[in-house]
Amino acid sequence: MSLIVHKYGGSSVADADRIKNVARRVIRAREQGNQVVVVVSAMGRTTDELIELARQVAEKPDARELDHLLSTGEVVSCTLLTMALRSMGQKAISLTGAQAGIRTDSTYSRARITGISPKRISRELEKGRIVVVAGFQGVNDELDITTLGRGGSDTTAVALAISLAADRCEIYTDVEGVFTTDPRLVPQARKLEEIGYEEMLEMASVGARVLHPRAVELGWAYGMPILVASSFNDDPGTLIHRGVPMEITNKVSGIAHDSDVAKVTVIGVPDRPGIASAIFEPLARANISVDTIVQNAGINRITDLTFTVAKSDLSKAMGVIKPVAESIGARDCASDTTLGKVSIVGAGMQTAPGYAARMFKTLSEEGINIELITTSEIRITCIIDGAKVPQAARALHRAFELETR
């Protein structure tokens, strides 16, 4: 008998009818002879609404309380799905992240899974039950509830699949799989039948929201096959796995975009050893993840240092950076939240030249100015005017002929 983990995102469990639809899909997998563990996200926009509610009662909600509050969204959907399954005649039980044995560190709002003890889940499966687990949450050593970061139910699903030695992890969402770019932004986007972990990780890390980057990272580390498919139809979806043939990877596979970008510039920084560490160490200590970093060539031993963070981290980052800038004798500190980023990703880029030139030419033909550039071996990212991100994504999708392959 195979063991599979299904995960259903917020739009797939947005109301009672959709929850019943999910129940029927889970039952079908069970009736095909599988043991099934289901991970669910909170219904629809519940997590956003809970964050908004918290802000209405407190300007800066306490991190522990906020995680405790947000975890309730997934508890609602997992209990409702279990009730639906039981009323359809199935044996099923709901478990919170803690009951499912998911332990994390104490970094509220972006906790990392430190270990999973799946004994309870295994016991329930042995009793012939479908096990429905609340995604996005775990507990720290104090048994306080933590959450794994926005979109983190994907990570719950892949982590559980690994710890249960499941045959595969199936992520059901509101699109038919992983596309060459966001199909909501570029209607010509084409669904990929398969994609390797490395390319998927790059896509996810620079904004392809369809999968949480940490879920891909885990899947890659343990070789867990991940299927991304629609919860609304039976399209076969996209398989993320090892061994995607080179002919398929040897080119630009996709375009990712992200509007969650804020730029910070420390102006007039003395150009001497130790300055970068004086700036970035306090940011790391405050748990702020810094993305692109650019230091201008210094003139007269004075330089500017620019970096980007997520918009949600901007006010915290400025709070950390302002006193540091003052203490190192920098002239000023400025921020900009009108930016976005667009990236091309493809394993073939590491061996073939010319991709960067083609990307820059395409953007210039669209009259789009590039503010910052970063690259990895298989990715090129440009930070541009946020309002022009859709136009850039469409133009790059055309320029790299992604619709026709």
Ligand code: ADP
């Ligand atoms: P869920 O609630 O199921 O987790 P998400 O909203 O997190 O769903 O992710 C699905 C969304 O990801 C899609 O609706 C789509 O707009 C977006 N998306 C961004 N890039 C891509 C891509 N390359 N392929 C497919 N979907 C993408």
Ligand code: ASP
């Ligand atoms: N409900 C959480 C969120 O909206 C987790 C998830 O959906 O994966 O981010």
Ligand code: MG
């Ligand atoms: Mg998601």
